[in-house]
Structure formats: structure tokens, C-alpha cells
Amino acid sequence: MPRPAPQAMSLALLVPILLLLIFFFLFPLAYLLYLSSLAQQPTLQNPLPELSSINYLKILQDSFYLSMSLNSTLVGLSTTFLTIAIAYPVAFYITRISGWERTLVSVACLLPIFVNVIVGILGWYILLLPFGIVQQALAGLGIVSGPLQLLRTFPALVAVLVYEHLPFAVLILVSSLQAIPTDKINAARVLGASVPRIVLSLIIPLTMPGLVACVILVFSLSASSYLAPILIGGQRTPVLPLAIFSYGTELHNWPLAAALSFVLLVLVVAISYGFSAAMNRIAKLGQWEFV
């Protein structure tokens, strides 16, 4: 019996994931696209309504949906920016320590992952309640007086989303920073580079793949998050996932829910792709050699 070619062997390894993706991702996605282009909800009497672009037109012409899309984008971008701004120094610090100190800091960073998301968000809910712990603390310090609106605000929503995604960003950035050989840093030090110089011209470019991965992960997860917006943000910060849920389950308008889902998908993919393409260009990705 002839041995299968190595190429065929490695392709065979892809079969399970391909099957999974075809049946549970591509097929539903195609169905969603089909659903979004139906003029009305399929019913028993009319199982195959005519095709139309009415749902997309509705979204594009209604400023409510447009501001919702803008909100989703802003929530995603602010969360991504803040998450990376906090995670990068932490990750850098973790790579510089060792032993029990490192274990302690790493575990502290990862702890939120082990807590159920709803429990975590409800914890924040309690902290942020009017006359809740945050307000009491601020009042006790004499910083504020009187009731404080924290819940149902944009900053509160972003803060909770940052909390939720920080551990993933730290994980990715630590491994990315760790991959930089010490020799390269030392070479720059001996050549005369100061610390800010080393960070700007060496460490950030060399961790660019990790940064891009972080941006894509945090942006797509936070822009399409549902739990934090429903529990913390509420209707004052309407975002696309909230509308998708209510059209899908409460108003039973699946075609419009599907169309909104597609708008969100296109937003997330376009911004993620745009960012990684720009960064690849800047960092000349693809021409690197990693030791």
C-alpha cells in the first residue's frame, strides 16, 4: 500500500476543525445572511418570504441604529485602548520578575478568568450602585457629596469590559515580551540606547504581533459583548448586541436581528483587519526572523 503523501497527511489533520467550522460556523452564517435579506419574519403561512434589502435600508436610514453602531465601535475602541494601556506595563513587569513574586502577580492578573463572568459583572454592579461601595468610599474621602450616577454610564461600561478582558491581554503580551531575546535588548543598551529608546524602537516593534492579537481579541469581544452592556450600561448606552437580542427574542423580528448582526460583524472585521494591516505595514511584519 503506498504511503499517503506528507501533504495529504497534514491536510487530514485539518479535517475535524474544517467540518466543525463548516457545520457550525459557515452554514449558520450563510443562513443568517439569508435571514437578514428576508422582507419579513418567516411564518407557517408564509415560510419563504421574498428577498429584499429593506432591513439594511432601515438600519442605514435610521439615526438610532447608526448611533448604536457608533456606540459599539466607541465602546470597543475605548476598551481596547485602555486594556492595552494597562496590560502592557503589567506584562512588562511580569517578565522582569521571577520566583514567588512572579507567581503572585500572574495569579492576581488571571484570577478574574476563574470567576464566572456574570458573578464578576454583578460584583461591579454592587460596587457601582448609587450609595454603593465606590460612592461611599469617595464620599468618606470627601471627594464627592450627594448621589453619584455611576451605573448606566459609558465609563462604567468601559471599566467593566476592561476588567473582563485584561487577563487575556496580559497573557498574550507576557508571552510576546518573553519572546524577545535578552541579547537584543543588551545589544541596544551597549550601543547607547536609553530605556525609552529601547521601548520605542525595539520592544514595541518586536511585540507587534502580540499587540495586534490583543487588539483583535479585545476589540471583537468587547464590541460584541452583551452581558456588560445589559447589566452595567443599560439603555443609556445602546449598543448593537442589545438590539440584536431584543429583536431576536422579544420582538420576533429575526430578519432585522440578522441584519444588525451582520452590521456588527462587518464593523468588527473591518476595524480589526484595518488595524492589523496598518501595524504590519509599520512594523514590516513578514520580514522578521524570530529566534
Added chain:
Amino acid sequence: MRATANPVLRFDRVSKAFQGQIVLNELTLEMQQGEFLTLLGPSGCGKTTSLNLVAGLLRPDAGTIFLRGKPVDSLPPRRRGLGLVFQSWALFPHMNVFDNIGFGLKIRSAPSTEIRKRVGEMLDLVRLPGVGEKFPSQLSGGMQQRVALARALVTRPDLLLLDEPLSNLDAALRKEMQIELRRIHSQLRVSTLLVTHSQEEALMMSDRIAVMRSGIIECIDTPQRVYNQPPTRFVCTFVGEANTFKCRVDEVAHGEAKLSCGALKIVVGARPGIVAGQTVVAAIRPENVVLAAAGAGSGSNDAVIVDAVFKGNNISYSAVVGSEMLNVVTPPPADGCTLAKGDKVLLSFPKSKVILLEAGGVDA
């Protein structure tokens, strides 16, 4: 060595330990302007630690390092005016060759015309004209090595540090780069401190070799003297090969000392401190043993060949005299008749070629 007024580098009783393990033990060393000095030793002897201390990547626990006569313990690496080539070369993968080499100049805010001129000069020096636009990953190992050297030299450092720079190259390329490094050194006269575990590299390139072991310098001298007159058994066997024998001094007379080690007889020139009855270690390098057909002369040792290995430009024999085993290396005989296992031969040891090491001096 000659105590010149201005050594470019001086170690004054420098010690360093890692987690209680002493790596450098009161190391004292002086390096002259323009000198090519090599720290040679097995791994763990402290040679790389010494280099990192000079570069400022490590701090000494005790003692002081002087560069150009000034203590540098409080200076960060970037203020020491050094060039350093790493074993891994440590090129910046996201910069092309031009930017890699120009990095040190750009940091010093040199004008771009100056950078272009000096990077061009460096590329010519290391014989890589026209590769400025390429990225390190597009270059061969030998070329990357040259780029790393150019990057270290472009800032005109007072002292060039080389940390096993050739050990990632294959044998042929390593030979070529050894010659290149020598050429560049003689062209620029830049003081160069090389760290290596390769005795061949050290012998070939250095003005002086410091042989290190366990955090101390066992011997520091010219390659010829280190090889021909090693002061300790460790230096003798680490630099080159040697047959060593623990001998008894049988007799000292007429300016000669007669030694014996079992059936093996060795005659050396007498020297002060050698007295009859004493135990000494004698060493002779395989290429210095004179091998003759049996029955050809006196004062020699009868030996039997137990192994012969043909190596092209020489033949390596193992021979036994009594219970002692010796390595003998000879050029291939003109008639092509090599000796074979079981052949009886005479071995003699030219007086001037026998190395006398301290009695029981250093352990094996």
C-alpha cells in the same frame, strides 16, 4: 606584562557570585591599548561573566573595573563606549542592515549624511557592500556575523568585546571569519577582548591569551608561550593535547634530570628546585614525540603501537610503554608505509620539548 601607563581595561580584584556560587574570584587583569586579548576557558570558568561585567550588563560584587583608567562601576552600559558582538549576533530583525548598523549613530543624533557615510565605510570594511536594504533574516550566518561586527564598530568604540562570536558558524566559515577578524583588528587597531572556549581560535587570533578556570586566570601570555610553556597541567591539557606523566626524579647530574614513570624514561634539562626523589608531572605534546623503528638508538623507550589512525595530513598513533599509554602524531611517511598495530617502535622525547609541571601541582 609590561605595566604601560594607560591600559584600556583593568580588572582590580573583581569578584562575582551567582546564588552563592563563586564565578569570579578576585580577578585581576590588564589589557593594553590595541591589544587582541582572549579569555579562554571551559564553560563555567567565568569568561562570559567577565565580559558582561566589562559591558556593564552585570555589576561586580567586589573589586573595580577600570576603562581607560577610570572606574566604571556606576556607568550604565550605554555610557561605556564599547562595541559588543554577541554569540547570537542579536541583530534587530525589524530593521534592515543599514538601520542595524546605523542604530548606534542614530541614537547619538548623528546627521543622516554622516550616518550614510559611516555605515557605507563599515559595510566596505566587513566586505558586504550593497546589502544595506536587506533584512537580517535574508542573510546567511556569516553575513549576519559581519553585520553584527559592523554595528559594534561603527561608533568607534575604545574596546571591542566579542562573546563567542564564531561558535554559531560552520567550520569553514569559522576559519574564514577568524582571518577576517584578524584583518579587521590589524586594520583598525581597536583593542579587542574575545571570549571563547576554542583553543584553536584563541591561538590563531590573539596577541595574548588568558586561560581561565573556576573564576581565576591560570595563565596569561602570548599564544606561543601558553602552548609551549604552560605553567599548569590544566593549561597544558586545555590548550592543545598533551601526554602527561607523574614521574619520579631519579637523578640530577650534569645539567640533566632523569625522570621515570614506570618503564618510561624521560630526560629533561635540570632546573632549580628539581631534586632527586621528588615527584613531578612531565608533559609532552603528541607532535613532539620522536618515533623511530625498533633498535635505532639509545636513551629511548621501547614501545608497541596499539592503534593507528590516518587523518590525511598526519597519522595519530597510540603507543604503550610499560603501563603508560601515549599519543603520538607524525606526518605521513614519505614512503607511505605507516606503522600498524603490534609494531615495535622506539619513542624519544627531545629535552627541550618536555614540559615540566609543578610537582603534584594541579589536580587532573
